[in-house]
Structures are given as C-alpha cells and as structure tokens.
Amino acid sequence: MRAKKTVAIGILGSKLDRVGKGSQRWNKWRPTLSLCQQPDLLIDRLELIHGEARWDTDLALKVAADIAQVSPETEVRLHPMALQNPWDFEEVYASLHDFAAGYPFDTAGEDYLVHITTGTHVQQIVWFLLAESRHIPAKLIQTQPSGAREDDSAPAGRHVVTDLDLQRYDQIAKRFQAERLQGTELLKSGIATRNAAFNRTIEQIERVAARSRAPILISGPTGAGKSFLARQIYELKRGRHQVDGAFVEVNCATLRGDTAMSTLFGHTKGAFTGAQQAREGLLRSAHKGVLFLDEIGELPLDEQAMLLKAIEEKRFLPMGSDKEVESDFTLIAGTNRDLQARVNEGQFREDLLARINIWTFVLPGLANRSEDIEPNIDFELQRYARDNGHRVRFSAEARRRYLSFATSRDANWSGNFRQLSASITRMATLADSGRIDMALVEDELERLRQDWRLPATSDPLSEHLANAGLEIDLFDRLQLESVLRVCRTAASQADAGRKLFAHSRTAKASPNDSDRIRKFLARFNITWSQVHELSAPRR
Template structure:
C-alpha cells in the first residue's frame, strides 16, 4: 500500500523561529524546525506562510534553508500573505479562507496537518474554525519544546495531534455567518428566491449538508428541481471536503427486473443470460461520493431490501456472487409519490422508508412558487447567455406581458421549472438583436396554452380584446367566455340579458336586463355590436 504524503501548513513564527544568531540558533527550539525533526513524523511538504516585508521574507528563506539541512526529504513552499493587522479577526479569517479555497487539496494522496503553534491567537482560532468547518481537510498539530535537553544536541521538541472540540468557539463562529450565506446562495444557484417555505427548506438543507451524512429524501413533482438540488448538495459537500468520490444519479423508474439489480449492485460474469462481463454497479461507482436515486418509490421490493442493507452496512452482494463488496456512499433519494401510502399498500418497505426519512424536504412545483417565477426568468436568461455566448433580454412591455401570464393562475406549468426553462430558451433562441418582443411572448403563450390543452379557451377573447385579453384573471376569462356564448346565441341585447339574469330579475321591481348586460360588457371595453361583427 502506497503511503500518503504528509503536508503541514502553518505560519512562520516571527518570534520563536527567529531566536538565536549564527550557529547558536541550532541550540534553540524553533517550532517550524522542530516540526520537521520529529523522528516518527515525516513531513513531506511544509507550506510556510510568511509576511511580505523584507525581514519576514529573509527569515522564511533562512528557515527553509535550515529545514533542507536537517530534513532534506521535506519540500518547503514559501507562501507570502499580507496582513495589515494580524489581530483583526475579519482580516485574518478572510485571508485564510481565500488561501484554503484556492489551495489544490489532494486527499486521495495526501494527509494534511495544520500547525497551530505559530501565528497570533487570532490566527490559531481561525485555523480551528476553518478546519472544523471542513474548509481544511486536516488535523491540528501543536509542537512544544522538551523540558530537558542537552546543551549541544539539536532541539526537536514534541508534538501533539489535537481532537477538535469547538463548542467554546460558537460565539466567534457566529461572526462568520457569511460563509453559511454563501452556502445558501450556492444551493439556490444565486437565484433570489422569494417563497418563504422554500427558503426555510434550503436553510435546513444547508445545515444538514455540512453537518450530517444521513440520507436525505426530496419530495416533489417532476421538474421541481430534485435532481438539480441533489447535485448542488453534493458540490457543497465536496467543497467542504466531506466527499471526494463521484456524484452518481439514476432514475429508478427506468430500472426493471434483473437489469435493476445489475445496474444498482453489479454482477459477476455469467450471473444471468447475457452477462458476458462483470459489472461494478452504481453503488460501487458512488464509493466515497454521493448516490442520487430519483423516483425511489419505483424500486422493486427485492431491490429495496438490498438497498437497505447497503445503506446500513455499506456492504452488499453483487448479482450471482457469494462474496460481499463494500461501498461507502452518501444517499439522496427523490420521489413524486407519497411513500407513506406506498408503505400502506405494501409497495414500499417500511424499514427502508424509516431509514431514508430522517431528513425529508418537500420541493413545491412552480405553480406553488409563483413569486419565484421572476427571479427564475432572470436565471434562465443568464444561463442561456453562458451556454450560447449571447445575451438576450426582454423589452419592458414584453417582460410585463410574459410575467403577468406566467404568474397567473391560468399558467398550469405542468412541467414545473423544467418547462419554464424550455419556454425562456425558445424565446431567447428566436429573439432578434438580443431582444424578446411582445409578438414573441404572445406566440409563446399560445404555444404553452396548446401544450396544456387550452387551445380554444381564449380564441374569441384575443380577437375581441387584443392584448388586454392577456391581462385577465382566469375567473374573469371564464365568466366572460360564458357571457359571450349566450350573447352570440341571443337575437338582441335584451334577449341575452333575460337569459343571463333569469333568476335575479324576478326579485327586482323594475328590470333592465339590457342595461345590466351593457354595463358588464363595458367593463371590458365591449359593445353589443362588437360581438356580432366578429
């Protein structure tokens, strides 16, 4: 087995590393030197952070040269960092956060230690916070001088690896809420969502993502964004070094029979007819990473039983094999079904449901988040610009027209956010000179209505009212359509009025049905003659 390289990261000790002059410095304990002298700890690389003035640079170069003498196996990389005030929490945390975000960690081949003996107390606390939050996939190491030592022998000192217990630093950690806000914005892809229930769910998902390795269950209709959110959770965990494997996604509705078992758990050669080669399966592909099982409610009962074992024990049998294999994966499951009902019907295992139901989040469809339509329109336009290299915008009136329709109860959004994305993409693709105009919006609205089976609902209204028809609520639209249907069958305004007000007219001492109907039509800018000239 190949040994992982050990990499240490720490500040140069501007006081302790500077002690002693000339040959006398070898008789003094210097923490950065001592770290590389430990007989049972080989430091393969030391990332030595130092200041930017000439005195700090000179000291860093001298320490690097001394380490090369006593530990030639250690590579020293000098990392300059400008800190105007090393006692300012915000400045130090920000600088170290930037350093760790830009650093190319390789946890598969390297182990990391953070040397907290040197640097200010503020720097030490910031190292604690960043390591505890998993921005640094590292352990903490502290060095100290030995109590008794020979006057001539080199001073190595001792070291201690520290287990993290940062409950005492909760108040300090609260000063860095921007980090958490960045996580929330990441999960929402920077979309300024306005739906209160959705935002609360995202806040909880962010906490669970960075604090728990338990399964999550995302419930919502097709197109509500379950797959997209699952991938963002994976990427957030990966950015915190909580996973280092792949993101593996499968729609369980596409898995049937032997193909389901083989796809999930793999098989050995000859396990079934046609199994000419062995197959690892998706669970093994997700080892060290995350598995997203969309539409988990569609899995067969046999597959559910094996999945439960794999979740709980991290081990399972591939098809046709009598030898277990292992896979340590995180799980997110998605479904549009009510799994409790499936359990009651005997179609879903109760024990599996209990196992994946610890963290359950409901994602409403687009029709349940109409206040989020506008920011999602902007997001889709920006995504189109990134993918196509062409910025497209709405004309002011075109945007108003589309937003009014998209946010109204008339818009069914049967495909949810996926359908909204397709709608914006169509208009952006057809837009000339980078502008979506009113004509394109009206065409897109008609296209959506046809897709939703509403093809004939507003034919008469569009002809009579023009653009004003697009601003009607569904209630007014349906009522007006019914009134117009009666008017077109009646021989006169009075005849239509009598038909429409047949019940209420009996309670009136004086009836003027024609006047009542005339006033109703006037609300929409219509006259009797308009109805019979079209």
C-alpha cells in the same frame, strides 16, 4: 472592591519542565515556571496536575519550589492523577472531565486560565473541548520561549491568551454566517428566490447537508428541481470535504428485472445470460460520494431489500458473486409519490422508508412559488447565455406581458421549472438581435395554453396592467376584479358608485359616487369606457 484572583490550571510537563540540572535549570525555558514569570500576568493560584509515579511527584515538588522563588505570591496546589495512557482519548477525557466536574469554580471571585502548552496532544485537545463547552469557565493560555531556542537568555518567554467564547468575536461569527449564506446560495444556484417557505427549506437542507451523512429524501412533483438540488447538495458536501467521490444519479423508474439489480449492485461475468463482462454497479461507483436515486418509489421490492442492507452495512452482494463488496456512499432519494401510500399498497418496504425518512424535504411546484418565477426567468436567460455564447433580453413590454401570464391563475406550470426552462429557451432561440419581443411572447403564451389545454382566450385585464407597466398584489387584483364586475352590471358610473358605496355614502353631506369610482379606476389607468372591455376574457 477586591480584584478577582487569577487561577491557572495545567499539567506538569514531563519533559519540558524537567530540563536543566542544578543551577543550570534557571537558564532554561520551562513552561510551567514560565507561566508564573510573566511580568504582566500575576498567577494567584496554580492547580498543577501530575502523574502518580514517584518521579512525577518529585518533579512537581521541585517545580513548586522554584515557583515559590520566582513568584512567592503564587499558591501551588498539586493534583496527582492516575493515567494509564495519556494518549488514550477516552481515558484522558474522562479524567479531566471528572476533575472539572469536581472543581469548586468561583467565577464571581476568580478568573481561570487553562495552560495548554504541556501534556500530550490528546490532553491539549481535551482541555480545548472542556473550555469550549464551558465545562471549565476558562480562557486558554500558551507559553513559549522568546526566541528559537529553549535556552534563551530570557527564560520567562512570553504568553498568549485565547478566549473561546465566540460570542465575543463578531468577525468570526460573521464569517460563520457568511459561510452558511454561501451554502444556501450554492443550493439555490444564486437564484434570488422570494418564496419564504422554500427559503426556509433550503436553510434547513444546508444545515443538514453540512452536519449529517444520513440519507436525505426530497419529495416534490416532476420538474420541481429534485435532481438539480441533489447535485447542489453534493457540491456543498464536496466543498466542505465531506465527500470526495463522484455524484452518481439514476432514475429508478427506468430499472426493471435483471437490469435493475445489475445497474445498482453490479454483477460478475456470466451472472446471467448476456453478462459477458463483470460490471461494477452504481453503488460502488458512488463510493465516498453521493448516490442520487430519483423516483425511488418505483424501485422493485427485491432491490429495495438489497438497498436497505447497503445503506445500513455499507456492504452488499453483486449478482452472481458470493463475496460482499463495500461502498461508503451518501444517499439522496427523490420521489413524486406518497411513499407511505406505496407502503400501504405493498409496493414499498416500510423498513426502507423508515431508514430514508430521517430527513425529508418537500419542494413545492412552480405554481405554488409564483413569486419565484421572475428570478428563475433571469436565471434561465443567464444559463442560455452561458451555454450559447450570447445574451438575450426581453423588451420591457414583452417581459411585463410574459410575467403577467406566467404568474396568473391560468398558468398551472404542470411541468414546473423544467417547463419554464423550455419556455425561456424557445423564446431565446427565436429572438432576433438578442431581443424577445411581444410577438415572440404571444406565440409562446399560445403554445403554453395549448400544452395546458386552456381555452383559446386572453385576459384583457392582465394585458392592460402589463401594457400599463403595473405590477399589483393579489389583494389589489381581487379587489379590482370585484369592482369591475359591479361596474359591468351598473347603468352608469354614478350607479356603480351607489352600489359600491351604499353604506359609506350616507355619512357624506354631498356624496359624489361617480368621482369616487373614477378615482379608484384611475389608480389602474382604467377609464369608465374601458370597464366592459376589461371585465370579461376575449375569445
């Protein structure tokens, strides 16, 4: 089978290909000629692009003639190209793109190389873009002198080939993936979250934060972590050199009257009664950085109009000034409100909502992320140790008890992660010898019950499972609770078996209903004598 031909595409070097006069030119390194002199690379055809001026055409013909001497197997095709300014990106891209679009590439029979040593830096960049996007199905090739001087004793020099098909570079792909994982870990602060929906949200936020400067809207209940996440987004953007300004945060629910306008947009001296000095304002403080407006749904309407202008034009008027100022900030907004409902009520501008609603992410409350409670407990203990200089741990029994209650249906976590943080901090502060024991946990659980206005009851089944060191799925928990309810109404263990296995027992020659119940309960370390005790909460 015939081997594929090698075709090179390049631009004539107006300076480097022109060096040397007469016979002296053979002692000079000339990049286009060097391309066809490589001992381990045969160029079957060279597509050489050059300017339309007479001296460019003459040089191209001379180079083609010299190539014929050193590599008679190489066919040289000349392509005059009119370029008014080879440093104008738009013009260069359009010309080279048109060349690529009209070239009859035959990837089945030919391999292609793009020579990026010659031409302006703009032309080299465009070659790179066209090859990377596969508009030109080619690898890149660079030629260079063998030594430090262009009049090297070996004018052929050497070459390097680069394939831009990143799918062939597993290590590069792994590094990109590792960078993305680092980004998501930063957004989660290293917390090993287990909630699938939340993890998908974080992955989307990482991609958006890394690629877009458009506003981001974070929705979720109070305490769900909106402010914390906004700061982590800022850290991600700063780490990737997208922002170099400050992170500026304000809760819009605290802004009222002239104070709101002045706080956000600044004011001149004497702009209103009491304005004895000029004030920069938070929007200007966030120049080149991130402005986080928490509870943006509480922002007054006049300020909403000015904010919209500032987002779209990056310009606004401070109070009392007739001269606009600039601030190129990235906006992150937070809300626990339904902003569309606020629009319908006339309390929020529809055009502002449309502008900040490009990327909206909903953070679920802690009660809807019960699987994330345990890793967040560990995070809070680590934070306590960092802030206070000593470590605190749960005893095994106390940890099981706290987790069992924290993930139960009674735990509504109305204050979300903020409330969980306060709960762990209280126990850690009161822990003697760095150990949170059962007594501390029971006191804390009673406090949470009071905060949530729960009846003063305890869940004996949860206590039993925790004391037994059993962590079971919700499916098993619901099944166990159903079995216990039937057992509580039965006269005996055998009677409970007859009720629970009314259908399947008929297929057995000698059904042992009592034994089947005993074995099921034994999976959870429960005996028949404990059934009534575990079936109802204690008051």
